[in-house]
Amino acid sequence: MALNPVFVGKQxxxxxxxxxSREKIHEFATAIGDSNPAYLxxxxxxxxxxxxxxxxxxxAIAVSARAASQVIFDPSLGLDYSRVVHxxxxxxxxxxxxxxxxxxxVVTVDNIRTAAGNDIITTRGExxxxxxxxxxxxxxxLVSRAPDSAGx
Amino acid sequence: xxxxxxxxxxxxxxxxxxxxxxxxxxxxxxxxxxxxxxNVIHWNERIAKSVGxxxxxxxxxxxxxxxxxxxxxxLGDPGAVVDYSVRxxxxxxxxxxxTGAVLEVSGxxxxxxEDKQAVVELxxxxxxxKVLAKARAVxxxx
Numbered sequence: 065m066a067l068n069p070v071f072v073g074k075q076x077x078x079x080x081x082x083x084x085s086r087e088k089i090h091e092f093a094t095a096i097g098d099s100n101p102a103y104l105x106x107x108x109x110x111x112x113x114x115x116x117x118x119x120x121x122x123x124a125i126a127v128s129a130r131a132a133s134q135v136i137f138d139p140s141l142g143l144d145y146s147r148v149v150h151x152x153x154x155x156x157x158x159x160x161x162x163x164x165x166x167x168x169x170v171v172t173v174d175n176i177r178t179a180a181g182n183d184i185i186t187t188r189g190e191x192x193x194x195x196x197x198x199x200x201x202x203x204x205x206l207v208s209r210a211p212d213s214a215g216x
Numbered sequence: 217x218x219x220x221x222x223x224x225x226x227x228x229x230x231x232x233x234x235x236x237x238x239x240x241x242x243x244x245x246x247x248x249x250x251x252x253x254x255n256v257i258h259w260n261e262r263i264a265k266s267v268g269x270x271x272x273x274x275x276x277x278x279x280x281x282x283x284x285x286x287x288x289x290x291l292g293d294p295g296a297v298v299d300y301s302v303r304x305x306x307x308x309x310x311x312x313x314x315t316g317a318v319l320e321v322s323g324x325x326x327x328x329x330e331d332k333q334a335v336v337e338l339x340x341x342x343x344x345x346k347v348l349a350k351a352r353a354v355x356x357x358x
Contacts, residue, residue, distance in 0.1 A: 091250045094246070098288075121288070122280050156299045
C-alpha cells in the first residue's frame with residue numbers, strides 16, 4: 065500500500081483564489097467555540113490594528129487543506145483517506161488571515177515515507193494573497209495507518 | 217500588535233492560565249462543516265471502528281485549535297501568534313454520550329527570543345494521555 069513516490073517534490077500551480085469572508089471566520093470561530101472579539105467584531109479587530117476581523121490561527125487549515133486535496137485525493141497517490149490521521153501540523157504566519165483576503169496556495173509534496181508500516185506524506189502550502197503578499201506557510205503531515213494498527 | 221502581555225513581564229517559566237475543553241460529537245460535526253474536513257472517522261462510529269480506531273476521534277485540527285486558545289486568550293491579540301506547530305501523538309476519542317471528551321491544556325514560556333518574541337510550550341491531555349507533543353507557539357510581544 066505504499067504511496068506513489070513519484071509525487072515527491074511535485075509542485076502544483078497556484079490554486080484559484082479563496083475569498084475569506086467575515087461569515088466564514090464567524091462560522092469557524094463558532095465551531096471551535098472561540099468568542100475572541102478579534103474574530104467577530106470589526107471594531108475590536110480595528111482596535112488591535114487590523115483592517116477587518118482576523119481568523120483564528122488554525123483557520124489557515126481550511127485554505128491549505130483544500131489546496132492539498134488536489135494531492136491527497138488524487139487516486140494515483142494511493143491514499144486511503146479513511147485510514148488517515150493527522151501526524152503533524154505547523155503554521156508560520158507573516159500576518160493573520162483576515163476577512164477580505166483573496167488567498168491562493170502553492171502546494172508542494174515535501175516528503176513521502178513509510179514508518180512501521182504507516183504511509184506518511186508531508187505537504188507544504190505557501191498561502192499568499194493574489195497580490196503576492198505572503199500570509200502563512202502550512203506544513204501538514206498525514207499518516208495512513210497500517211491495517212493492523214490502532215489509531216494514533 | 218496589541219498583545220495584553222509585555223515582553224518584559226514574561227520570563228522563562230511563566231505559566232499561562234490553564235483551560236479545560238469539553239468535546240462532544242456535535243462539536244466535531246460543526247467543525248467538519250466549518251473546516252471542510254469530512255473524514256468519516258470524525259463522525260461515523262461504524263467506520264471508525266472498522267478501520268481499527270476505538271471510536272470516533274476528534275479532528276487533530278480541532279484539538280490544535282483548542283490548545284492554542286490558552287495562548288490567544290492569554291495574549292488577547294490572536295494575531296500575535298507568529299508560529300504554531302504540533303505533533304499529534306494520540307487520538308482524542310469522543311464517545312457518543314453526555315460527557316464527551318475532556319481536553320486539558322496548560323502552557324508555559326520556555327524561551328525568550330530577540331525581537332520581543334517568546335516561545336510557549338503547550339501540554340494537552342485527554343483520557344489520561346498526552347495527545348500533543350512538541351506543541352509550540354511563538355508569540356510576538358510588545
